[in-house]
Amino acid sequence: MTAWWRRSLGGQIVSLMLVALLAGQAMGFALSWNSRNTALKTAAQSEFISRTATLAEVIETMPDDLRRDVLLASATTSTRFWASSADPRPEGRNWYAGARAYLLEPLSDIVNDRSPPETRLADGRQAEVVRNKAFAGWSPLASPLWTYQTPASVLPFEGQIGMGLAVPLPDGFWLNAVFYKPRQTDAGMVQSLISTFVTAIVLCLFGLISARLIARPLRALTEAAEALGRGEPLPARPESGPEDIRNLHVAFNRMQERLHRFVADRTRMLAAIGHDLRTPLTTLRLRVELLPDTDLRDKMIATLDEMHRMTEATLLFAKGEAATEPTRNIELSALLESLCDDLAETGFDVAFIEADKITFRCRPDAIRRCVRNLVENAVRYANKATVSVVATAQSVEIRVDDHGPGIPEDEMQQVFAPFYRLDRSRNAQTGGVGLGLAIARAIAQQHGGDITLSSNAPGLHVSLVLPRA
Ligand SMILES: Nc1ncnc2c1ncn2[C@@H]1O[C@H](COP(=O)(O)OP(=O)(O)OP(=O)(O)O)[C@@H](O)[C@H]1O
Ligand SMILES: [Mg+2]
Structure with a gap:
């Protein structure tokens, strides 16, 4: 069984369109996602660097108390500032822990100078700041945005949007600054997913419509070809x-x-x-x-x-x-029965096996002639004929059976040739000229079907199969 999307033209067009859309979107997304992230990160970090430089300038001459208040008040959702009396760089990894503690402190408490209750420390995303982090080490900050007189040292947060800065102040104190932005599900991503989905639906609709437009004339042509096969005038x-x-x-x-x-x-x-x-x-x-x-x-x-x-x-x-002869809808069982009756009346031994009604489209006189040729052969060469018919949704099969001498296997094709007669028929005074089967086959083929012969052990089994179209 073929998959549905390969079976129909509509399925093929729609799936091709969807594959193209998804591939295009995925590529575009991959390209823009990276550059967007980098741009966001650079912008946020730049802002942080110049802010720290300005802050260092503001606090360098302030007394301790005031300095502390200004630093606390300068905190934003993702930045914290504090002063320390010693160089923080030798602290190494531990610096992260301190920075984290500052970051975990809610902004409102910092501004109001309230110490945080323990429960507030459980903020999962903020806690990621130092978890499983490789310690990259401090290095001198090389940024054109750095405007303060003494150079700062930077501690990058690998793979995350964030960094730490340490700035020596003239009075021996150090300004510590940390910036950290947790990753968020991007609203842009959700939006682009929705728009991809809507585009996919629209594309599916257009695909189905175009498939219909293409398929309609094809279907009409298929019907015409079938009718031509049946010999109908078109x-x-x-x-x-x-x-x-x-x-x-x-x-x-x-x-x-x-x-x-x-x-x-x-x-x-x-x-x-x-x-x-x-x-x-x-x-x-x-x-x-x-x-x-x-x-x-x-x-x-x-x-x-x-x-x-x-x-x-x-x-x-x-x-x-x-x-x-025009093509008509007829009742096939009735046609066959009346044909057999006619032949039986003229003295032939013909039996018809009753069958259900079968509506069949054909040229009835031609079909009569075709079956009569087959039945005449059976009664002529075997003295007795049995006619039966079976129908499926796709085709009808008319069978003519006898128990006579039959036809040798190697001559079953040749007997269809015009004027071909078996030797024994030639000698016997049975009368025919050898056109009966040729005519019957021509009629079957004009209806898009064919006749096949097989042995009936003993005798001949003739099967006339015609498509129901
Ligand atoms: N039912 C049968 N049993 C045995 N031989 C047969 C049978 N039907 C056909 N044949 C053989 O096939 C040959 C060809 O048959 P075909 O009907 O074409 O010609 P025909 O019967 O000889 O002449 P006609 O043109 O009068 O039908 C016959 O001559 C006969 O030898
Ligand atoms: Mg014949």
């Missing part, structure tokens, strides 16, 4: 629509016209041959009748009679082909 397809579809219609019309012309030419030629052979055959027969040798004369007359029958049959075949 009007030419309207040569309209987009260029690709129009070309398809033009090609189909041309094919249909050639096909009709081909069949008509062939039939005309067959009729002409049959017709033109009649006169020389009649002349020949008249001359043969004048021969003195009676024995030879009778044999020649018999052969000439057979040739005469062949030309007559050929003419009949050609006429039948040329006749354009």
Whole structure:
């Protein structure tokens, strides 16, 4: 079983569009996400650096008390400042712990100078500041934004948006600054997900509509091709629509016209041959009748009679082909039953196995002729025929069975050739010329079906399968 998205044109178009959309979005997202993050990080850090430089300038001459208050008041949601009497850099890793404690202190408490209750320390995201961090070590800060007189040292937060700064003040104290921004789910990301989703829905709709637009003329053409296969007379397809579809219609019309012309030419030629052979055959027969040798004369007359029958049959075949019978809906079981009854009335031993009603679209006279040829063969070569029919949603199968001599396996194809007769039939005075199966197969094929022969052990099993379209 094929997956649904490969089975239908709509499925294929929609899934291709979705794959293209997702691939495009994912690529765009990957590109913009990184640069957006870097830009955000740089902006926030720059702001922090210049703020610290300004603050250092402001507090350098202040008395201790005031300095402490100013530093506390300068805190923002993601920055903290404090002064220490010694160089903080030798503290190493421990500096993080101190910075973290400052950061965990809620902003309101810092401003109001209240010491934090223990419970407030449990803020999960802030706690990530130093967890599992590799200690990168302090290094001199090289930034054009640094405007303060003495150079600062920086402690980067690897992989996170944040950094620490240590600035020596003229009076021997050190200004400590920490900046840390926890990662947040980006509102932009949610928005772009929503917009991708909406675009996907719109694309699906357009995909389905375009698939319908493409499929409609294709479906019409499929039906036309089926009807052509059944030999139904068709009007030419309207040569309209987009260029690709129009070309398809033009090609189909041309094919249909050639096909009709081909069949008509062939039939005309067959009729002409049959017709033109009649006169020389009649002349020949008249001359043969004048021969003195009676024995030879009778044999020649018999052969000439057979040739005469062949030309007559050929003419009949050609006429039948040329006749354009309209396609109709019929009840197949009834048609077969009445055919069998007719044959039984003329003295043939034909049995029809009752079947349910089967509505079937065909050229009924042609189908009658086809089945009659098969039944006639069975009664002619096996004295008795059984006809049955089974139908499925897709096709009908008409079976003609007998228990006669059958046909050898290697001749089952050849008997369909016009004028081909098995040796034993040739010798026996059974009358046919060898056109019956050729005609039957031609009719089956005009209906889009075929006839197959198989052994009935003993006898012949003939199966005529026709599509129900
Ligand atoms: N049911 C059958 N059992 C045995 N042989 C058969 C059967 N049907 C056909 N044949 C063989 O196939 C040959 C071809 O059959 P086909 O119907 O084409 O021609 P035909 O019966 O000889 O002549 P006609 O043109 O009158 O039908 C027959 O001559 C016969 O030898
Ligand atoms: Mg026959």
